[in-house]
Amino acid sequence: MTTLRYAYYPGCSGLGTSKEYDMSTRAVCEALGMELIDIPDWNCCGSSPAHTVDDRLAGALSARNLVQAGDIEGVDAIITPCPSCLANLKTSRHRLQKPEFRAEVNKLLERPVHGDILPVKSVLQVIVEDVGMEELRYRVRNPLKDMSIAPYYGCIMNRPPKIMEFDSQENPMALDNILEALGATVAPFNLKVECCGASFGVARRDIVERLSGKLLNLAAENKAQAMVTACPLCQMNLDARQNQINVANSTNHVMPIFYFTQLIGLALGFSQSQMGLEKLVVSPRELLAGAAG
């Protein structure tokens, strides 16, 4: 079997709030025969602030990462677990196709952008497209039996469709299909691509409490025992703020919020600590004990 090789962009949150996403991604990718090579000396993608201030500056931050990735030999794509980084990298790559924008950005860069740029994809996309569900199903050792999980994609994973070019922007199925391959029950969940409140958790907590509260309510209503996400910010709002949400809305949710890579890892046979499950705020221990028993 040929090894799949990718330039890997962990993103800042992968070093902090979503360390367990990064850990589980690296472990799962290795187990699935994917080689990840960190982009040397990568920098922040600009996150939310950069592009709201100056699109050229935002373009330059991402462009530097794209140029650095060009140094890695034998890779066909840059991959990142974080949808926000993904959106920034893909948007910059898209805009850099225009010579005028490229010239503006190149003025800001020590190493300017030349020629073709590697395509940027999410870890989710390459697991679906390059590894495939058949292979994943084949490698499952501990099927996630008797677990009903709501797939939540977040609002930017597939939007805008012309730039993201993966899955449906209204009814994506990638996580649904992965859950199904892992042997879990997919709970009906029709707010797949709704906003969780994103970074408003800092400035206007009430907005996150309302929007994320709605997501938790629907998951619970549809008898989901947990939710799965692919986004560090969604995960943080739903998990770390779950108590705040409960207080604000007078609810009692105890809903573990997994990264999809953690669930793949568990099904492939990794231990709970290898998947960083102890880092989750709402503990999944009871759920996992119940499922194992």
Next chain:
Amino acid sequence: MKIGVFICHCGSNIAGTVDVAKVAEMAKSLPEVAFASDTMYACSEPGQEGIINAIKEKGLDGAVVASCTPRMHGPTFMRTVARAGLNPYMFEMANIREHVSWIGKDKEANTAKALDLVRMAVAKLARNKPLFAKSFAINKRVLVLGGGVAGIQAALDCADGGLEVVLVEKTTTIGGKMAKLDKTFPTVDCSCCILGPKMVDVAQHPNITLYASAEVDEINGYVGNFQVKVRKKPTYVDWKLCTGCGACLEKCPSKKSPDLFNEFVGTTTAINIPFPQAIPKKASIDAGSCIKFKTGKCGVCAKVCPVKAINYEMEPEIVTEEVGAVIAATGYDLMDWTVYEQYGGGRYKDVITSLQYERLLSASGPTGGHIKRPSDGKEPKTVVFIQCVGSRDKSVGRPYCSGFCCMYTAKQAILTKDHIPDSESYVFYMDIRAPGKMYDEFTRRAMEEYGAKYVRGRVSMVYPSGGRYVVRGVDTLAGTQVEVEADLVVLAVGAEGAAGAAHLAEKLRISYDSYGFYMESHPKLKPVETNTAGVYVAGCVQGPKDIPTSVAQGSAAAAKVLALFSKDQLQSDPQVSSVDLKRCVGCMKCAMTCPFGAIKEQEVRGEIKAQVIETMCQGCGLCTATCPQGAIQLQHFTDNQILAEINTLLESELEETQG
């Protein structure tokens, strides 16, 4: 030969970017040109008189008019030349408007190109020969395709005008979309009550032959003489015997057949008569869901049929009909709205199309006219209508307005209040488009008298929650987000060409657009003609339109056919192929390439030669290109004429290379 050249200004259309006086001046030096001038509007009465006077005074043998496309005025000037006493084919047209002045702003380059085109036209005209049309007899029968209201109207008008009509309908009954509607706007008439009598007239008219459950396999021939192969699809019931008593429907044990007439709301029996007013009122079997066809056992309908009309062995039957004209009235279908994943993409049972809602409203529908949710049969109290689903939406490749949705949505909101007085209706709209007699008044009534709440804005998503549906959208007038909890969501789905429209258009040899709608000959002045002589369109086959417009087009197409058939003979186009017997070696390659079967063998003094059947030749020129001897030539477009044009165009280049 003495040739006259007339350069048209077309106001400023041509003269704005072409130096027409210079072109006329330079044309005077061309060989065989005896007269040249420029004229303000060549097609106007004084313009045409000028051409006639020049021909008469200068004793000209032919005329070149440099103006617009020959599609526009070719026939006009041929008549002008004929009025001056010349053969109409002693005329050539150079298109210096669409091909020159409208596409470039560089006056110098345009003037040079205009002159080139004039030179080519002169070179060709110098080799033109007088041609004479022949007359041929026509078959005064007409084929109407599609038994919706447009086709019904066309068939009845033709039949009343004394013509024999063959009406072919794909489904087992005529009536089309109109028969599925509960009421019509803006009068709130019962749709089937006003259509029903017309349907009965079709059945009873002595001049109309109706083939229901039939499709056209093949159409050959030309205006006045078409041969049509009609495929009668097996209904497994002998319609000559069937009385429409309905005994078979009552006893049929297979109740899970998809209900096409009711837009798949609920199911029906495998042997079925679609609705009480169906014409013909005959039963037919859906072989796909019939137990007898699937397992070989059952046969209940055959046992209960009092006239022994059931025939499980029925085969398709091909009938050949000869007609002189065709009216295509095959209507529309709804676009596949399941691309709207944000509205559930078809996964939610209570998100339905407005055509399905019509069936819920109709007394002959699956719920007997009681509005019930498909999911649980409960009466909805809050109904949300979403307009422009697949209309005016480039993101799904449907940039056009379907035209009738604003009106029927207002009608459905009114009817909802009539059926369920304590209900609430919301209508999400982009703009209200109600241009028609009493139309805007009607939408106001829906709002003001019936209390329908109109929200100007798009719906971003619909999702189920607690047995109801959350409809989230924007109110752009209030500048806020809106969420409505609905029991039932009705989508005003846009129209597109009927399924199979493209395929049929190719059989008819007419053009269609990327949405499956047929192209009329001229968008303003020839709305029911097509570019194929003898083929007409009526109703939604040409584009979405409401009932009165469809009926008007049905009548218009019928009037066109009646006018065509008012003569006993038609003139054939003399621009057809002809064989030079001295050159023909009888290889018959031309006959093999001819797509119209217009070439046959003949024996001349013991030798095989090709012969063109002039009434069948369409003048495509394939045979001319095929003939290894150059023996078969398309009149008016002979090799010599085309080569003369090319040589003239390349004259200057040739001189250069020859030094």
